[in-house]
Amino acid sequence: MNLKIKHAQMAEPTDPAATASARAPQAARQPLAGLDRGELGAFLGRLGVAEKAAPMRANQIWNWLYARGARDFGAMTTLSKDLREALAQRASLRRPEIMRERQSSDGTRKWLLRLDPEEAGRKPAEIETVYIPEEDRGTLCISSQVGCTLTCSFCHTGTQRLVRNLSAGEILAQILVARDALGEWPHASPTPDRAGAPRRRITNVVVMGMGEPLYNFDNVKKALLIASDDAGLAISKRRITLSTSGVVPMMRRCGEEIGVMLAVSLHGVRDEVRDRLVPINRKFPIARLMEACRTYPRVSNTRRITFEYVMLRDINDTADDARALVGLLAGIPAKINLIPFNPWPGSPYECSPWERIERFAEIVNRAGYASPIRAPRGRDIMAACGQLKSRSRRVRAPEAAPGEPDARNPVRGQRLNPARR
Numbered sequence: 001m002n003l004k005i006k007h008a009q010m011a012e013p014t015d016p017a018a019t020a021s022a023r024a025p026q027a028a029r030q031p032l033a034g035l036d037r038g039e040l041g042a043f044l045g046r047l048g049v050a051e052k053a054a055p056m057r058a059n060q061i062w063n064w065l066y067a068r069g070a071r072d073f074g075a076m077t078t079l080s081k082d083l084r085e086a087l088a089q090r091a092s093l094r095r096p097e098i099m100r101e102r103q104s105s106d107g108t109r110k111w112l113l114r115l116d117p118e119e120a121g122r123k124p125a126e127i128e129t130v131y132i133p134e135e136d137r138g139t140l141c142i143s144s145q146v147g148c149t150l151t152c153s154f155c156h157t158g159t160q161r162l163v164r165n166l167s168a169g170e171i172l173a174q175i176l177v178a179r180d181a182l183g184e185w186p187h188a189s190p191t192p193d194r195a196g197a198p199r200r201r202i203t204n205v206v207v208m209g210m211g212e213p214l215y216n217f218d219n220v221k222k223a224l225l226i227a228s229d230d231a232g233l234a235i236s237k238r239r240i241t242l243s244t245s246g247v248v249p250m251m252r253r254c255g256e257e258i259g260v261m262l263a264v265s266l267h268g269v270r271d272e273v274r275d276r277l278v279p280i281n282r283k284f285p286i287a288r289l290m291e292a293c294r295t296y297p298r299v300s301n302t303r304r305i306t307f308e309y310v311m312l313r314d315i316n317d318t319a320d321d322a323r324a325l326v327g328l329l330a331g332i333p334a335k336i337n338l339i340p341f342n343p344w345p346g347s348p349y350e351c352s353p354w355e356r357i358e359r360f361a362e363i364v365n366r367a368g369y370a371s372p373i374r375a376p377r378g379r380d381i382m383a384a385c386g387q388l389k390s391r392s393r394r395v396r397a398p399e400a401a402p403g404e405p406d407a408r409n410p411v412r413g414q415r416l417n418p419a420r421r
């Protein structure tokens, strides 16, 4: 491209956000991860790229970001030197920093990530991301919020109050960081499989880490649409699962607008029990939740809903509970993941005895539903289901950066934690 960039000549942004960004100090560079193609093209326009050329340049940058994992504008050799220099001054490719990595004896890896304060313009916060390798797949469990507004009583994250929502870039960055750490980018010589093709280490993504993803819908949607884009990370929507505690009013939109697989944290088959385990049930009780599952867009035998069911001794693990579960699932193409409870310090529950879990699985299985007992992974490093928690604390109002949304209500107009109302 023929780009003559001098800062004095840059096109003056006309929209308020762009104006603010142009006046922002050097440190506040625009993070590129998390912008959709239109936003990327608009940003390039503000750098002086001609309108006609912007979509093509946006596609090239997209490829560098998501297909090759570029971390340096200098590496983007399909772009002109002028554009690379302009990007280096005004944009950022920074990733969250790995503060700590722990590896389980079973190969599970857990990263404590410090989010880039440059992107958020706030105090740093930390999240956890987990990689679970199996023989035939590699699953990355990503977070959608720092902390959680919900207080599911079996979940360690639920003891950490919500600090804030993650941006789309921060959600995506967990996949980028994991690919960096696993050496999965094409230039990193991944181990070839039998066909000689690069073997993917991250085959599946589950949004089951910290937070309730449907309370951060817009950012999660944007991140997952970018992650599933064929020209980039190209993770099939059938291999992405979003797990909700049961935010009923958002479930249809999840199916229609994101189109990924759905998992539901059920854990109880009677309202009085589920009220205690998953308090959002008081707002959206089981009958409403099941109806939302029955009508989830495109649900079918090849796109079944996964129901997560944590096995808690003497709470939800009887044969009657198993039969009631079968009754609830009538008419829903479903699979049930039985999760032996993963204890955490101070947790009020115990895992059900093994025989009881097997008996439960047998009843559900005989009724025609797949009901695998999920082998606990990463327990020794507190990376198993329901064990994630970071040290981030909610920022008190006087500490918040100017213009930062109130951490008690980080998304304007969004009702937080209906369960607590």
Ligand code: SF4
Residues within 6 Å of the ligand: 148, 149, 150, 151, 152, 155, 156, 157, 158, 159, 209, 210, 211, 212, 245, 265
């Ligand atoms: S199970 Fe999910 S929604 Fe419930 S407290 Fe834990 S992270 Fe939040």
